Amino acid sequence: MLESSCMRLLRAGDSSGFCFNHKCFEALFCFRHMLADVKPNSVTFIAALAACAATGSLRYGKEIHAHVLRRGLASEGYVPNALLDLYVKCGHTGYAWAQFSAHGEKDVVSWNIMLAGFVAHGHGDIALSFFNEMLETGEHPDEVTFVALLCGCSRAGMVSQGWELFHRMTEEYSIVPNLKHYACMVDLLSRVGRLTQAYDFINRMPITPDAAVWGALLNGCRIHRHTELGELAAKFVLELEPNDAGYHVLLSDLYADAGKWAEVARVRKTMREKGLEQDYGCSWVEVKGDIHAFLTGDESHPQIKEINAVLHSIYERMKASGFDPIESYSLEDKEVSKDDVLCGHSERLAVAFGLINTTPGTSIFVTKNQYTCQSCHGILSMISKIVRREIIVRDTKEFHHFRDGSCSCGGSG
Ligand SMILES: [Zn+2]
Ligand SMILES: [Zn+2]
Numbered sequence: 001m002l003e004s005s006c007m008r009l010l011r012a013g014d015s016s017g018f019c020f021n022h023k024c025f026e027a028l029f030c031f032r033h034m035l036a037d038v039k040p041n042s043v044t045f046i047a048a049l050a051a052c053a054a055t056g057s058l059r060y061g062k063e064i065h066a067h068v069l070r071r072g073l074a075s076e077g078y079v080p081n082a083l084l085d086l087y088v089k090c091g092h093t094g095y096a097w098a099q100f101s102a103h104g105e106k107d108v109v110s111w112n113i114m115l116a117g118f119v120a121h122g123h124g125d126i127a128l129s130f131f132n133e134m135l136e137t138g139e140h141p142d143e144v145t146f147v148a149l150l151c152g153c154s155r156a157g158m159v160s161q162g163w164e165l166f167h168r169m170t171e172e173y174s175i176v177p178n179l180k181h182y183a184c185m186v187d188l189l190s191r192v193g194r195l196t197q198a199y200d201f202i203n204r205m206p207i208t209p210d211a212a213v214w215g216a217l218l219n220g221c222r223i224h225r226h227t228e229l230g231e232l233a234a235k236f237v238l239e240l241e242p243n244d245a246g247y248h249v250l251l252s253d254l255y256a257d258a259g260k261w262a263e264v265a266r267v268r269k270t271m272r273e274k275g276l277e278q279d280y281g282c283s284w285v286e287v288k289g290d291i292h293a294f295l296t297g298d299e300s301h302p303q304i305k306e307i308n309a310v311l312h313s314i315y316e317r318m319k320a321s322g323f324d325p326i327e328s329y330s331l332e333d334k335e336v337s338k339d340d341v342l343c344g345h346s347e348r349l350a351v352a353f354g355l356i357n358t359t360p361g362t363s364i365f366v367t368k369n370q371y372t373c374q375s376c377h378g379i380l381s382m383i384s385k386i387v388r389r390e391i392i393v394r395d396t397k398e399f400h401h402f403r404d405g406s407c408s409c410g411g412s413g
Contacts, residue, residue, distance in 0.1 A: 057291060149165050317382070317386060391403075
């Protein structure tokens, strides 16, 4: 009974965000109880490891790893890859690397997990050399391999390498590009400002572009302030994803950068009418084996006073050095800014809680279900410098390793 309900939980949902993570925690809790009563098989362990990877719960994950070893299941089926995925997603590339090297039989999935890990940590160049190593061992890349590589090229601005890989994929490996590959290519071109080329590329696609493809163009238009093409991209995006808060905000930013305030107000009004501004974020931090979750604007935590005091003293120190940590470019006082909608700033609470409740010098690992805004990025950089601690934040896009005032992603702040 317990086993079946536990499995149901472990397999629960492919949805994202708070609910999914909440289910994962429930599942892990259940799994711990289950270990005392029954003998889980490798399938159960794989599901539990996936739940740990999704929530960034390294300690639970290690616990499960120990059980896996004890039961001699470490090389059973997908277990080695589930372990790799766990360590990569929890930001422990060292463990992942040890796991990868120790495991004799690697398949394309193992290579792909490592590749995606390097990309998520902002090491597009390492991903490329790792790919060459993969080819040298005789492993055949698949479509997932190329999604990771193209994404890596796009983030690192490696346009020529991206094109070369895209062509090799089709010509050398006969892989038919899917929507993800196209979205990566449009992103690659748009980010460096080749907007017309990106638009032509979309028009020549043999399959119907989805919101991600148009969204990549829209994002490029925002970065390079090309309002006209941006509006066109937004029209397609919002037809396909009419209730996506992120795309609405992108469009609103495009207008804000162009000084078209009436248009900004119009998009904001639509968002309010659709109820898209109530999408709360959540961050998690593991302290002494327990997971603590913080919702955006959560004032109910028993330690909230201490948390706010820590943050306040950091803000004061930042202000003293000429950096305003709470600036946000809201249009009116009542307006919710882009950062409030897309970031929620919940990681600040989680990090402050971590600082209070862990030993000085130890690193803090936070997982969040939204992106990290520039303001939070700046604050976390500053905290890492002030308290001399490593802070790792895994957001929906990538890993940020903050150390001594700077971040691995190269982002500002
Ligand atoms: Zn933020
Ligand atoms: Zn960063």
